Amino acid sequence: MKKMLLCLTLIFFCLTSVGCWDIHDISNRALITAIGIDKVEETSTSYTFTFEIINPVNIIEEHHETANIIETVEGTSLREAMEKLQVKVSRLNFLGYLQVVLIGENAGRKSVKDISDMIFREPQIASRTRLMFVQDGEAKDILEAKPKLAKYVAAELVAMTQLEYELSLARNQTFYQFLNELRSTDGRGFVSRVLATENNKTIVRDGGAVFNNWELIDWLSSEETQAANWLVGKSDATVVGHLDQGIFTYRSDEKKLKIKPLKQGEGPRVQISLHTNGQILSKQGSNMELTRPGNLKKLEKLFSDVIANQIRSAVQKSQAAGVDYLGIGTAVKGKNPKLYQSMEWEKAYPTIPIDVIVTTEIEDVGLLE
Missing domain, CATH: 3.30.300.210 (Nutrient germinant receptor protein C, domain 3)
Known part of the structure; x- marks a missing residue:
């Protein structure tokens, strides 16, 4: 009987203590809320990765208009870019709070299979993450723009997507919804568009981006997107x-x-x-x-x-x-x-x-x- 109690006690101790050694305090993490991906050159296999990181001090203090830090690195994959980013920040990079992935037009005009694959294989990225393509510019332009009603760009863009049932002028999809659409149709799809206007001072999220064979082939205006949304959208x-x-x-x-x-x-x-x-x-x-x-x-x-x-x-x-x-x-x-x-x-x-x-x-x- 005593041996049985001892065994149960040891099992309980092991079960309750498993995993505790690897816990990271969230206050010691660099929370990445958005990633911008741009093509370096036509023939290059490298990308420019732009990261938006939350500055927690500015989030708390109301007198700060923005609370984001923008860092840019170059790499052939997201994992390589994360490693290069880590040497530039003093906290552990964390993608669990990633809200938006932006892809510049030049990167979208090439096959997005590689980009989709590197995002899909990153275990920290949540299924709710939004994917948007930037017309007439780079993803970096959007992340360097100043948000109007939020303290960081990702929050501004996500707030716009949360108006899905109120806004029929934009295409709304998560990354995983878009990826499933491409996979089931051999690369055909319709996803959200974003623009930077007035010298990158204003962000506009409307319209859509059309894909065929995994490549960006055309843009839809807000009016054209509203027309398409009668068939594919959920919005009023x-x-x-x-x-x-x-x-x-x-x-x-x-x-x-x-x-x-x-x-x-x-x-x-x-x-x-x-x-x-x-x-x-x-x-x-x-x-x-x-x-x-x-x-x-x-x-x-x-x-x-x-x-x-x-x-x-x-x-x-x-x-x-x-x-x-x-x-x-x-x-x-x-x-x-x-x-x-x-x-x-x-x-x-x-x-x-x-x-x-x-x-x-x-x-x-x-x-x-």
Whole structure:
């Protein structure tokens, strides 16, 4: 009995003490919140890594406008860059708080397989980390810009992404969501864009970046991204329509999307059906009484046409590029795998007929009357 108690005591001691020897106090770590990755030269295998590190003293003290330290090193991999960074800071580098990875346009124009792989293989990086591509500039430009409403750039960018359900003008994805999209489509994808304007003094996160064969091939404006987001986004959207010399603003609060293949005599085609529920936010230059059922029907028809035209423009741009970054093929494959295979979707996509049907329901006109 005594031997058994002694054994249980020893086991308990071992279980409770395991791992304690390697614990690092967070106050002794250099918290990296953002990484910028830029290509050094066209033919080089090296990258410029720009790190944003939190300055804890400036976080606490309110009179400091910013609380970030920017360090830049060159390396062929993230791990090598981390080692070079370590000799420049007095605390242990830590990626567990990494929020944003920014990739400059020159780096994105090359295959992002290597960059994605080095990020994916870093065990400290969390799945919530956001990935953004920088148009007309380098990732370093964004990290050196001054945030407006936060003390460091990563916090500013993350705050923007948290408006996902309020902002349809930007593409929102985590790094792992984008990586899974690329892997499942042989390198086709649609991810967030960010810009630095006014001599790198202002950060703008809108629009999107289009990928094919793992390479950045095109940019989408905020308007083009809103159109694409009817098919791939989760956000609500605000649209404007003109009727009888009046200007009306409609807010979509809920949507139901269906994409299905159709077989017809002339060959296969695809039908996109979207139903939205929402409310009228404003009207200008019109005396229309919105409480009348007939007038509401007119407005529902108006916004059905506006949204349908947006979706058609998104489809046309995607087909013109020859890249199905809208996920239409994925939906077709899920509905009819045999048809998808027989069509050779990637080849057929640019010319396949795609019908768009939109119905809009106005549930509320607010206090306009």
